[in-house]
Amino acid sequence: MGVSFMEMIRGCFYNFKRFGGRRMDAKDLALLCLGCPNPFCERFCPAGNHIAEMNERIKSGDLKGASEILYSTNPFPEITSSVCDHERQCLRCVKGIKGEPVHVPQIEASLASSFPRDLDKKQNCGKKAALIGAGIANLSAAWFLSKGGWAVDIFEKDGTLGGAIVTGIPSFRFDKTPLQGIEHDLSSLGVRFHYRTEIGKQTPLSSLLGGYDAVLASLGAGKDNPGPFAPRKGIIPGLNLLRAYNEEKATFPEYSSCFVWGGGNVAMDCARALRRLGKKVTVIYRRSQKEMPANECEVLQAQQEGVSFLFLHNVSDVVAKEDGSLKALKVIAMELGEKDESGRASFHPIPDSESQIPCDLLV
Numbered sequence: 001m002g003v004s005f006m007e008m009i010r011g012c013f014y015n016f017k018r019f020g021g022r023r024m025d026a027k028d029l030a031l032l033c034l035g036c037p038n039p040f041c042e043r044f045c046p047a048g049n050h051i052a053e054m055n056e057r058i059k060s061g062d063l064k065g066a067s068e069i070l071y072s073t074n075p076f077p078e079i080t081s082s083v084c085d086h087e088r089q090c091l092r093c094v095k096g097i098k099g100e101p102v103h104v105p106q107i108e109a110s111l112a113s114s115f116p117r118d119l120d121k122k123q124n125c126g127k128k129a130a131l132i133g134a135g136i137a138n139l140s141a142a143w144f145l146s147k148g149g150w151a152v153d154i155f156e157k158d159g160t161l162g163g164a165i166v167t168g169i170p171s172f173r174f175d176k177t178p179l180q181g182i183e184h185d186l187s188s189l190g191v192r193f194h195y196r197t198e199i200g201k202q203t204p205l206s207s208l209l210g211g212y213d214a215v216l217a218s219l220g221a222g223k224d225n226p227g228p229f230a231p232r233k234g235i236i237p238g239l240n241l242l243r244a245y246n247e248e249k250a251t252f253p254e255y256s257s258c259f260v261w262g263g264g265n266v267a268m269d270c271a272r273a274l275r276r277l278g279k280k281v282t283v284i285y286r287r288s289q290k291e292m293p294a295n296e297c298e299v300l301q302a303q304q305e306g307v308s309f310l311f312l313h314n315v316s317d318v319v320a321k322e323d324g325s326l327k328a329l330k331v332i333a334m335e336l337g338e339k340d341e342s343g344r345a346s347f348h349p350i351p352d353s354e355s356q357i358p359c360d361l362l363v
């Protein structure tokens, strides 16, 4: 059977790896695991998943037991197997030092699709928790608390659960339908969702503090750029742009020549979203392509979709028109130096290299 272009790209990252003419299943993949005593995959997993133990259980043929190990630390593997930063987390497997890492996300996705979450819970313990925000952190907290017998209320200012993975990741990169199953399972455990309820506005925080045994606020860490790059006409923070694109179906008709400043996955999402709206899009990044923090797959797809890249350049200032809208970017060429504390090459401005580029939107 032929392999499509998309499969070729994804194949680079082992998502659609073939094995004897068929796709590898969880056992095929787990058999590649060395069962390291000091597993790198676990060291970099922010959920603390017991990956080596899970793989050993799969190797022994106990897939259900493996799924229980997975769910014991991570109630939503159908989400994390898709949206986590795998290349910097579980794919830092020792086997990747000389060859291909064990593809842990695919193992997790396979277990999640074969074994549903166990909806048994302890008896009501008489405790109540209020969770502010329905992002993935609080959904996870709601899962473990309600399984432990707590009564849980979630207060969310938007009209749906998921938080940043809904508002900040475009549908072309992440299928959001699993969230319906998560809402169903949490509701089955008795979790109550209070949508369009912003704590501090409709409901004072003091009312929660008095009425619950515990209050947990997981609100994200959004922070706008200061100074000349503060949001205004022609300058939109990346997450604001994605929220408008995802939630409001904004098309930004006033902008045609767009620059996305940065080299991470949010930058790639913004660039690819703007391309889908027919804009001319250039990503400007201060290092070279090799140092980009975005997943290589996302960069390849952005290039394939017509996004241009201006590497080794940084934005130093903006030039505004009389009406305050954006006229141009001032950019400066960069050169790379020794590695810095991030492990990537440091970057330094090249003297007298500043130039201006016409631009009407900076993200």
Ligand code: SF4
Binding pocket: 032, 033, 034, 035, 036, 039, 040, 041, 042, 051, 052, 055, 092, 093, 094, 095, 102, 104
């Ligand atoms: S680092 Fe790789 S080989 Fe070692 S336990 Fe983790 S998945 Fe297995």
